[in-house]
Amino acid sequence: MxxxxxxxxxxxxxxxxxxxxxxxxxxxxxxxxxxxxxxxxxxxxxxxxxxxxxxxxxxxxxxxxxxxxxxxxxxxxxxxxxxxxxxxxxxxxxxxxxxxxxxxxxxxxxxxxxxxxxxxxxxxxxxxxxxxxxxxxxxxxxxxxxxxxxxxxxxxxxxxxxxxxxxxxxxxxxxxxxxxxxxxxxxFGPEASPGLLRGLADARLAQALRRMHQDPAQAWSVERLAKQAALSRSAFFERFRREVGVAPMEYLLAWRMALAKNLLLRQQAGVAEVAQQVGYSSASTFSVAFGRHVGMPPSRYVQERLQPTQAA
Known part of the structure; x- marks a missing residue:
């Protein structure tokens, strides 16, 4: 299990x-x-x-x-x-x-x-x-x-x-x-702002959130995530955006990129391996997505982040 x-x-x-x-x-x-x-x-x-x-x-x-x-x-x-x-x-x-x-x-x-x-x-x-x-x-x-x-x-x-x-x-x-x-x-209270805690408090959405975190490399779609939450596609999409504050695929992309940054900075895996671990079929497709999200390719990101540390 x-x-x-x-x-x-x-x-x-x-x-x-x-x-x-x-x-x-x-x-x-x-x-x-x-x-x-x-x-x-x-x-x-x-x-x-x-x-x-x-x-x-x-x-x-x-x-x-x-x-x-x-x-x-x-x-x-x-x-x-x-x-x-x-x-x-x-x-x-x-x-x-x-x-x-x-x-x-x-x-x-x-x-x-x-x-x-x-x-x-x-x-x-x-x-x-x-x-x-x-x-x-x-x-x-x-x-x-x-x-x-x-x-x-x-x-x-x-x-x-x-x-x-x-x-x-x-x-x-x-x-x-x-x-x-x-x-x-x-x-606090019913006016609590959208976010992860509010999403996890919703039993249906919590199932989808756990699956995204459990297997970020899975080829998730709104339909597949909605099935995890036992909701229709439209009901899931609106509920997720209302409770978490972002659309499901936007959350998934952000989480994948957060994981990728962490993996790259730990330098325990190359770009191709990191790409596979966060759900991309090749290093090139991952690099394009990473560049759009972060504003620079993975190699440059690692170089700029680690350079001050290595110099010290």
Whole structure:
């Protein structure tokens, strides 16, 4: 029996995620922080207390201790106190003060903290990170997960303890935290943006997605994929595009090219072998498709990607 394939695990593995710890933050009284860093991936873990998450186009979300949020590609959103901030906003011109213990304070400095959370940015090592990130929801919210809450607690304790090798330990814990969040999280609410998680939540589409990942070299067509999902061709096509955000064959092409890039950069197979592994009958047809998708032939892509590394 062929071993089942987990599309999300494959995407996460290719993304090569790493989490960078930025700061430990506490808040008291009214406060609001607007975040608009384009292209950055943001995460936040609520350690104690509660605050609000304000996302463009969504109802405010109350975040409580143990909750973890991941925004794979930052767009307009804010975090704020439960009470109305009444125009109080933190910005580059009005940065929060840093307390003696290294914690940053939002709102009233003298008052006892009403909420504490850890925030930072994620980085992805994949050369196809923009494509792969686009397959994730705009917002991943995880709550009620004991394993995740334990990881958040360990990160918080490590930050406060000031022990040797603290940065190394925190980097490893945050990486596990990020992967655990992607594994157990989901797009929040019925307004969740299209993406891989939403597609996998649909039992019919999940069958087609798993088959594409299980055998990317197969001569797939919309009709054959629709059969895997037990849907008519038209129903499958519309449902896939609505839930995943792209057409089935567009998703398949993008996934094949992501795999091809990874195989080429590992230099464990030639162009002809890579072509065969991702579903092309010859090296020439693969090179043409790769050139159209990437903007350069496979050989040049490898040369440009590996040259800085080899020179170093």
């Amino acid at each position: 062929t071993e089942a394939v987990d599309p999300l695990a494959e995407v996460v593995a290719l993304l090569q995620p790493a989490a960078r710890f930025n700061k430990s933050v506490s808040g008291a009284g009214p406060w609001r922080v607007q975040r608009t860093e384009p292209g950055q991936s943001f995460y936040g873990a609520i350690v104690e207390g509660a605050c609000r998450l304000l996302v463009d186009g969504m109802e405010p979300i109350i975040l409580r201790a143990g909750d973890f949020i991941l925004i794979p590609s930052v767009y307009g959103f804010a975090m704020a106190s439960l009470q109305d901030p009444a125009g109080v906003e933190i910005s580059e011109d009005n940065p929060p003060p840093q307390l003696p213990g290294g914690e940053y304070r939002l709102g009233t400095v003298e008052a006892e903290a009403e909420v504490r959370f850890l925030v930072g940015h994620c980085v992805f090592g994949s050369p196809d990170s923009s494509l792969l990130v686009s397959l994730l929801p705009r917002l991943v919210l995880v709550r009620g997960e004991p394993r995740l809450a334990t990881l958040v607690r360990l990160v918080s304790e490590e930050f406060r303890a000031q022990r040797p090798a603290r940065e190394m330990i925190m980097a490893r814990l945050l990486e596990v935290l990020l992967i655990e969040a992607l594994r157990s999280g989901s797009g």
